[in-house]
Amino acid sequence: MTPRVIADPTAFIRAETRLLAPPLVPEIVLHLAAESLPIWQRTEEELGKIGLPPPFWAFAWAGGQALARHVLDHPGIVRGKRVLDFAAGSGLVGIAACKAGAACVTCADIDPFAHAATALNAAENGVAPLTVVAADVIGTQGGWDVVLAGDIAYERDLATKVFAWLETLQSAGAEVWIGDPGRSYLPRGRLEKVADYAVPVSRELEDAEIKATSVWRPRR
Structure with a gap:
């Protein structure tokens, strides 16, 4: 079976993250995972099927x-x-x-x-x-x-x-x-x-x- 491709990374990021300020850099807001485990699980299930790396971008x-x-x-x-x-x-x-x-x-x-x-x-x-x-x-x-x-x-x-x-x-x-x-x-x-x-x-x-x-x- 052909793996399902996530066609819209932007939509995925918006759905799986929140706008948060890194503690040491409060001047900047980023789309970050509020909790690490759920997004790691989602990316293993969704993105791992199409060979993409873990969500380092979410932290x-x-x-x-x-x-x-x-x-x-x-x-x-x-x-x-x-x-x-x-x-x-x-x-x-x-x-x-x-x-x-x-x-x-x-x-x-x-x-x-x-x-x-x-x-x-x-x-x-x-x-x-x-x-x-x-x-x-x-x-x-x-x-x-x-x-x-x-x-x-x-x-x-x-x-x-x-x-x-x-x-x-x-x-x-x-x-x-x-x-x-x-x-x-x-x-x-x-x-x-x-x-x-x-x-x-x-x-x-x-x-x-x-x-x-x-x-x-x-x-x-």
């Missing part, structure tokens, strides 16, 4: 919250610059960059539901210009002045590939900023810590209600 992860907070509090990082929000998920970090005065922001994620979520969230926050792209941008140059990446060190092979690429981008002149709450595959020896944040999160998703989360940059 404001600790690394993204810390990075978004850092950008909003230090707008000079992105003001007037071309910015990439890598593995954008909900688009939280990209939206923060827009609010902080970026010249243009590209939100890249391979999940089509993340594209829809980012577009919805950008509209709710009234930010522009923001572009959502589906391409796997790892290994590309892109012409970005700043690359922002939250929560990208949760899987060994992916982290190895991504951090090598980020270091290449920095060597080519881009400024790279990383938000991470202590994921297993963060290459700390190759990074310098810039700031620390205590990020409220759901115990359903993490091992604590407050995650000690840091903003990092690759060592030069």
